[in-house]
Amino acid sequence: MKRIVLTGGGTAGHVMPNLALLPKLRQRGWEVLYIGSYDGMERALIEERQIPYYPVATGKFRRYLSAQNLTDPFRVIKGVFQSYRLLKELRPQVVFSKGGFVAVPVTIGAWLNGIPVVLHESDLTPGLANRLALPFATAVCATFPETMKYLPENKGVLTGNPIRPELLNGSKEEGLKICGFTPDKPVLLVMGGSLGSVTINKLIRAILPDLLLQFQVAHICGQGNVDPNLDRYKGYKQFSFVGPELPHILAAADICVSRAGANFLFELLALKKPHLLIPLPKGASRGDQILNAQSFKGQNFSMVLYEEEINETLLKKQIALLYQNREDYIKAMRESNLADAASEVIRVIEETARARSVRARKK
Structure with missing residues (x-):
């Protein structure tokens, strides 16, 4: 053997x-x-x-x-x-x-x-x-x-x-059920990396009432970052961590907001999920996420916002623009040979x- x-x-x-x-x-x-x-x-x-x-x-x-x-x-x-x-x-x-x-x-x-x-x-x-x-x-x-x-x-x-093959076998219906969502409204998935992102969590929650007018929001916010006070919002589901449910939640998502770690980028590419990247700033890493995001943007796979320039108004505008142009990003990802x-x-x-x-x- x-x-x-x-x-x-x-x-x-x-x-x-x-x-x-x-x-x-x-x-x-x-x-x-x-x-x-x-x-x-x-x-x-x-x-x-x-x-x-x-x-x-x-x-x-x-x-x-x-x-x-x-x-x-x-x-x-x-x-x-x-x-x-x-x-x-x-x-x-x-x-x-x-x-x-x-x-x-x-x-x-x-x-x-x-x-x-x-x-x-x-x-x-x-x-x-x-x-x-x-x-x-x-x-x-x-x-x-x-x-x-x-x-x-x-x-x-x-x-x-390489990405885990089980991610390709998620069920949209099961993902909607896990989140308590309905099929008649698009789903925005927010992820801040395996440990969550305080910056992304704060920004998303600040504009949450406006987001919920257009989207249902699944938010993987990291261990210890769940805010019970936000459970009152219909169409908003928080997770500290997602394990076996992740393929289904990804299947349910129409668009994503994420950090720019290479593994998740290629999972989004394989699943053809339009996404907005907010890479870790250079002071918090060696700058690899910024380079990853720039590469994906250059290949027309991603929208990118840098943490230094981001604010609530800009984030809200870019999420709406991402959803509006989602088919363009899906087309570019379908044509990728990676x-x-x-x-x-x-x-x-x-x-x-x-x-x-x-x-x-x-x-």
């Missing part, structure tokens, strides 16, 4: 694309194993899917002063030795890395064993972990066309970002594994 090791962790964005590949990998006869950190969020997500999980030591590469900067390099070195021994024992045909700091020792450990590594970069510019791992990789899957200029010409492949990213990524994985097998036979 063909064997692949997946790695990546630290945030949901470093795990979800791996999970999105699982059904297709299994359909194509791959045995899937996972190497992650000891206490990262990826461990629970992987183990609940009954995938063998192997933890290794890892450290974070910080851009700021911290006492841990003195100790974490030794954790990374330890992780490299652990990964080397593990991979020598597991003997996969290929390693697929979604990034995050656990991926650095795993990628180096694979390289030391002569095992090819395929990296995947979700954001427009490569993150620090992937930049460190890049010299040890055979191929790098890029999410955005603009990313290709940051990658070695012989390694970069434009694939898009929606079937999982198949493209698996093609790169299998070609990389085959090339290694051919080289092995020639020796």
Whole structure:
């Protein structure tokens, strides 16, 4: 049986694309194993899917002063030795890395064993972990066309970002039922990322009475951000977090307001959901969401508002404009060739594994 090791962790964005590949990998006869950190969020997500999980030591590469900067390099070195021994024992045909700091020792450990590594970069510019791992990789899957200029010409492949297949199977009727909505009024879905956004929550709630004249509003506002005082509004449904219900709520949505994390952007693209992006400002991130949003705007997939310029009046106007022009955005997303990213990524994985097998036979 063909064997692949997946790695990546630290945030949901470093795990979800791996999970999105699982059904297709299994359909194509791959045995899937996972190497992650000891206490990262990826461990629970992987183990609940009954995938063998192997933890290794890892450290974070910080851009700021911290006492841990003195100790974490030794954790990374330890992780490299652990990964080397593990991979020598597991003997996969290929390693697929979604990034995050656990991926650095795993990628180096694979390289030391002569095992090819395929990296995947979700954001427009490569993150620090992937930049460190890049010299040890055979191929790098890029999410955005603009990313290709940051990658070695012989390694970069434009694939898009894999999304979880269950998101494509949502029921609009079930989504309306979950929210307590009716089918005769359009639905606006508001999401502020996995932890919610205080800025977006405040703005949406400030204009909520006006929004409800035209829309029903499903608002995923983040843990601890539900406001019980707003339950009095008919047509407004708050969620602190949405799990298995998300495919149905997405199916019910006519338009969306969202942050600009790469995973959710490509979910919106695959589902052809017109959307208004409010990316995290540069002071709150390394600026990747701004670049992600600009790329999608440039491809006519998205409307974009920047947090520095936004106000209640402008937000209300742009939401109305988005709904008015929604068919234009749907048309542009239908014409995109980045929606079937999982198949493209698996093609790169299998070609990389085959090339290694051919080289092995020639020796």
